[in-house]
Amino acid sequence: MLRMRSDLRCITGKLCFAFQQECKRLLRRMPPSVKDNMRNLLLLLLAAFGLCWTQYKSNPKPVRTSIVHLFEWRWIDIALECERYLAPNGFAGVQVSPPNENLVVMSPWRPWWERYQPISYKLCSRSGNENEFRDMVTRCNNVGVHIYVDAVINHMCGSGAGSGYHGICGSYFNAGSRDFPAVPYSSYDFNDRICQTASGDIENYSDPIQVRNCRLSGLVDLTQRREDVRSKIAEYMNHMIDIGVAGFRIDASKHIWPMDINAILSKLNNLNTRWFTKGSRPFIYQEVIDLGGEAVRSSEYFRNGHVTEFKYGAQLGTVLRKWNGEKMADLKSWGENWSLMPSDKAVVFVDNHDNQRGHGAGGASILTFWNPRLYKMAVSFMLAHPYGFTRIMSSYWWPRDIQNGKDFNDWVGPPSNVDGSIKPVTINPNGTCGNDWVCEHRWDQIRKMVTFRNVVYGQPITQWWDNSNHQVAFERDGKGFVVFNNDDRNLSAVLPTGLPPGVYCDIISGQKEGSLCTGIQIRVATNGTAHFQINSRAEDPFIAIHVEAKL
Ligand code: ZXY
Ligand code: CA
Numbered sequence: 001m002l003r004m005r006s007d008l009r010c011i012t013g014k015l016c017f018a019f020q021q022e023c024k025r026l027l028r029r030m031p032p033s034v035k036d037n038m039r040n041l042l043l044l045l046l047a048a049f050g051l052c053w054t055q056y057k058s059n060p061k062p063v064r065t066s067i068v069h070l071f072e073w074r075w076i077d078i079a080l081e082c083e084r085y086l087a088p089n090g091f092a093g094v095q096v097s098p099p100n101e102n103l104v105v106m107s108p109w110r111p112w113w114e115r116y117q118p119i120s121y122k123l124c125s126r127s128g129n130e131n132e133f134r135d136m137v138t139r140c141n142n143v144g145v146h147i148y149v150d151a152v153i154n155h156m157c158g159s160g161a162g163s164g165y166h167g168i169c170g171s172y173f174n175a176g177s178r179d180f181p182a183v184p185y186s187s188y189d190f191n192d193r194i195c196q197t198a199s200g201d202i203e204n205y206s207d208p209i210q211v212r213n214c215r216l217s218g219l220v221d222l223t224q225r226r227e228d229v230r231s232k233i234a235e236y237m238n239h240m241i242d243i244g245v246a247g248f249r250i251d252a253s254k255h256i257w258p259m260d261i262n263a264i265l266s267k268l269n270n271l272n273t274r275w276f277t278k279g280s281r282p283f284i285y286q287e288v289i290d291l292g293g294e295a296v297r298s299s300e301y302f303r304n305g306h307v308t309e310f311k312y313g314a315q316l317g318t319v320l321r322k323w324n325g326e327k328m329a330d331l332k333s334w335g336e337n338w339s340l341m342p343s344d345k346a347v348v349f350v351d352n353h354d355n356q357r358g359h360g361a362g363g364a365s366i367l368t369f370w371n372p373r374l375y376k377m378a379v380s381f382m383l384a385h386p387y388g389f390t391r392i393m394s395s396y397w398w399p400r401d402i403q404n405g406k407d408f409n410d411w412v413g414p415p416s417n418v419d420g421s422i423k424p425v426t427i428n429p430n431g432t433c434g435n436d437w438v439c440e441h442r443w444d445q446i447r448k449m450v451t452f453r454n455v456v457y458g459q460p461i462t463q464w465w466d467n468s469n470h471q472v473a474f475e476r477d478g479k480g481f482v483v484f485n486n487d488d489r490n491l492s493a494v495l496p497t498g499l500p501p502g503v504y505c506d507i508i509s510g511q512k513e514g515s516l517c518t519g520i521q522i523r524v525a526t527n528g529t530a531h532f533q534i535n536s537r538a539e540d541p542f543i544a545i546h547v548e549a550k551l
Helices: 002-029 037-055 075-086 113-116 130-142 209-212 226-244 258-265 298-304 309-320 328-333 372-383 442-456
Strands: 066-070 093-096 100-102 118-123 144-151 155-158 219-221 247-251 282-284 306-308 346-348 389-394 461-466 473-478 478-484 493-497 502-505 523-525 527-535 542-546
Touching: 002 442, 037 328, 066 442, 075 130, 075 389, 093 130, 100 113, 100 155, 118 226, 118 306, 118 478, 130 144, 130 226, 144 226, 144 282, 226 258, 247 328, 258 298, 282 298, 298 306, 298 502, 309 328, 309 346, 328 461, 328 473, 346 527, 372 389, 372 442, 372 478, 442 478, 442 542, 461 493, 473 493, 478 493, 502 542, 527 542
Parallel strands: 066 093, 066 389, 093 144, 144 247, 247 282, 282 306, 306 346, 346 389
Antiparallel strands: 100 118, 155 219, 461 473, 473 478, 478 542, 493 527, 502 523
């Protein structure tokens, strides 16, 4: 091991030297007029030297490229998960459920969506109190896992929620008179005077004005054009930035004017320098459900930051289910050519907390943990493909009850005790979760593809192969190679991988352990080709190899 390291140093050292010589040679060849710029070139030389020197000092920290939505998890469980699982497995961060005080909904009993009905901006929810939140953010940041907060800032609770001390932390409110003294907000802070529809609710999604200025299914709608509303929201978000959160999902962004979001963002502090470099800005991703056909489009929000790409899961689900004659071979052009937004704006996911319930954006084509074989393929394809910033869904089980395409239990909240408190996430000896937590992010194949994405980060797709049907393979330039067989026939093919020759461990059927593979071995020949075989009935009909799983 020591020898290998010193060899590596020697090689990098030689490369550095060669690079510096090349700079000098270029300098000598320059015509005299350009020699005025010698100082700049000297600086370049120094920079190159500096680069080499840092490479000498230590290996670069591996990149982390995926976040996981730990839907409805308690803060104390997330803190543990960061330390025991997410950091060691290279996860970049966690999207947490809304941390602010919300309405307690008793009918139906404690649905998941009660957390999308704010009562105040106190950090107090079923997931935990402010101390527990602070402890989670600190412990996760300390192991390099960042926290992204679901910010519900379009509205407060439903207009019919009545009045009383029914906030989950006992805060008083009066929904009818638009009084939320714990913020405080009063009737001036809501859109009731501006909204033009008869009901006061959004009635027509092809009218962009009412989509922004009226109530989203009865939720009292904040006027983000008012300075005091902008300040209250920014104050809430800054409170969490100062605690150490790294960014926000902006819930229901479609229903907020893009320029109002922009004004709120401009009031946000830089990230906490205890963990982030000076001047770092919060990472923003706006939830805009745009499947086409509505007045509001995701592109209106690009200037504010990232945007959720709901077409991603809807279309990938359609392909893997083989609906409308679609084939995996068609994924050769996956990305912007499928009318997806620019990759550097897109937050992508196979399913989310809303559309995994059989309704919401995407409908029936969405793949979820209920269909594990196809789901693992979809998530693995997403993680193997360079498009977008990837988010993994982590769910809880619920008693699904589908009649005529509708799930009558789509409202059911997280595993909880009779008093409504959320059950802990327990971990079984085999690493799976108990207490009805599904923990897709702990499924072996998904965990290893998160690593794959980190290893191949920045490398474009090279060497695409398909059988014109449901079998595809592609290389991530020199770093990794994947093969998928969603066909009814077995796959057996010799494919150019572009990888350095040697023996690689398939990370789906097993892994590299010492000098052995516990699963399938792939031998890459000196010409870069390798033989792949995937039975069409395999539980996981795909193979992934990368340079860090090479013997
Ligand atoms: N809910 C049930 C009962 C109450 C909650 C329902 O039937 N709602 C009406 C249709 C869904 O519309 C909602 C959308 O976003 C929300 C909603 C909501 C965002 C919230 C709180 C909400 O009801 O109650 O913060 C929505 C907005 C769109 C769109 C589709 C749906 O294209 O622009 C739900 C709750 C859904 O179904 C929900 C909640 C939170 C979310 C989300 C969906 O972040 O994405
Ligand atoms: Ca609104």
